[in-house]
Amino acid sequence: MDIWQSNSISQAYTSHPCIVDGQTRCSSPTECGDDATNNRFDGVCDKDGCDFNPYRMNSHDFYGPGSNFKVDSTKPVTVVTQFITDDNTANGNLVEIKRFYVQNGKAIDNSAISWTGIDPVNLLTDKVCDQAKTVFGDTNDHSKKGGLKVMGDALKKGVVLTMSLWVDYAANCLWLDSTYPVTKNPSVPGAGRGTCATSSGVPADVLAQSGSATVKYGNIRVGDLGSTTTVTPPSPSPSTPSVTPLRSPAPIADSSETPEPTDAPSDSPTDAPSDSPTDAPSDKPTDAPSDDPTDSPSNEPTDTPSEDPTDAPSDSPTDAPSDDPTPAPSLTAPSDSIVPIYYQCEWNEWCSQCIAPESTFPSTDNPSDALFEPTDAQTDVSTDAPSDSPSDEPTNDPSNAPTEAPSDIPSDEPSDEPTDEPTDVPSD
Numbered sequence: 001m002d003i004w005q006s007n008s009i010s011q012a013y014t015s016h017p018c019i020v021d022g023q024t025r026c027s028s029p030t031e032c033g034d035d036a037t038n039n040r041f042d043g044v045c046d047k048d049g050c051d052f053n054p055y056r057m058n059s060h061d062f063y064g065p066g067s068n069f070k071v072d073s074t075k076p077v078t079v080v081t082q083f084i085t086d087d088n089t090a091n092g093n094l095v096e097i098k099r100f101y102v103q104n105g106k107a108i109d110n111s112a113i114s115w116t117g118i119d120p121v122n123l124l125t126d127k128v129c130d131q132a133k134t135v136f137g138d139t140n141d142h143s144k145k146g147g148l149k150v151m152g153d154a155l156k157k158g159v160v161l162t163m164s165l166w167v168d169y170a171a172n173c174l175w176l177d178s179t180y181p182v183t184k185n186p187s188v189p190g191a192g193r194g195t196c197a198t199s200s201g202v203p204a205d206v207l208a209q210s211g212s213a214t215v216k217y218g219n220i221r222v223g224d225l226g227s228t229t230t231v232t233p234p235s236p237s238p239s240t241p242s243v244t245p246l247r248s249p250a251p252i253a254d255s256s257e258t259p260e261p262t263d264a265p266s267d268s269p270t271d272a273p274s275d276s277p278t279d280a281p282s283d284k285p286t287d288a289p290s291d292d293p294t295d296s297p298s299n300e301p302t303d304t305p306s307e308d309p310t311d312a313p314s315d316s317p318t319d320a321p322s323d324d325p326t327p328a329p330s331l332t333a334p335s336d337s338i339v340p341i342y343y344q345c346e347w348n349e350w351c352s353q354c355i356a357p358e359s360t361f362p363s364t365d366n367p368s369d370a371l372f373e374p375t376d377a378q379t380d381v382s383t384d385a386p387s388d389s390p391s392d393e394p395t396n397d398p399s400n401a402p403t404e405a406p407s408d409i410p411s412d413e414p415s416d417e418p419t420d421e422p423t424d425v426p427s428d
Helices: 126-136 147-157 203-210
Strands: 002-006 011-015 050-052 076-085 094-103 106-109 218-224 379-386
Touching (some): 011 094, 011 147, 050 126, 076 147, 094 147
Antiparallel strands (some): 002 011, 094 106
């Protein structure tokens, strides 16, 4: 499960279900879904995944550097990701992955999808994933490998939250923040993922121009829905956003962007993004940028990448269970405890291109709420992480990069899935 794949230009959260049960390391071109041998969709995990990238969903003014965006990537932000089940308990099947953000003390709901042929909602469901695959013309390996239910099953067993800064040697992270495939017109549904040039993201350029880039994550929390932040998620608007068949990559006025409530059961708004596998079924807001990991976990030049976390055990982190809701993150207080974690992404999920040399993310006063297993309730995951400062020149390069698949639960598996970043996990 990719909870937060981002840089200052674009971001996404993606579900990557796998057909294996438990921690697994692929050992052949077929199992690993090797692209060079034409086995991308034959591997044990869905390398593309089902992703929710606001820009790709035709909301061009939602996330980015500056006050003209609803979520300003130059300032600290708490990313809350919620995993909703069919019976509203931690034992049900995952049916929705929602997200909302908290910035400057204000809750910001996720942007709504605005493409003809896809429900105008602001979250991921199997139906939305199937519709997006059809409209975007992508192979639906997400459904073939079990969709959100399988993603949720992995989360229930437990997953490991990992973070990293990396570059993409396979596709230059163009799948995250540029036009991808690069041969497509950016106005074609699903092709435009961000404003970076198709010549950007070349690892050598990124390392030379932003080699000292940093990011801070703090106050990572996992808990029942609504317990990881005191900021109330925005109420869904009764109005339906306008849907357009095609749109150019230029920013658009998003007055009708208000996300609608989703079909899936859930009391709380959606949460934040994150990179690959993450905690059990629970919302997890992450604060750091990251990109889809590439198929091969070794290509990433990140700070000591580590291997993808596996479908680990357990629905949610187990650190000190507690019924008390986590105090709301204080966006003004710098974090006393920064958690450096490194991850080896399979689809190069976290790219440092398009980021300023240094970015600092103050976290809340309470560095972290003990992770605990939700009992009868579903879980949210939220993290206060500062976003990377935007750099004037994105450095991502064109190349083939699969999109990440949304999933209720981050599942760390040997696949293209990027790892999750620390995020607060409220479980509404």
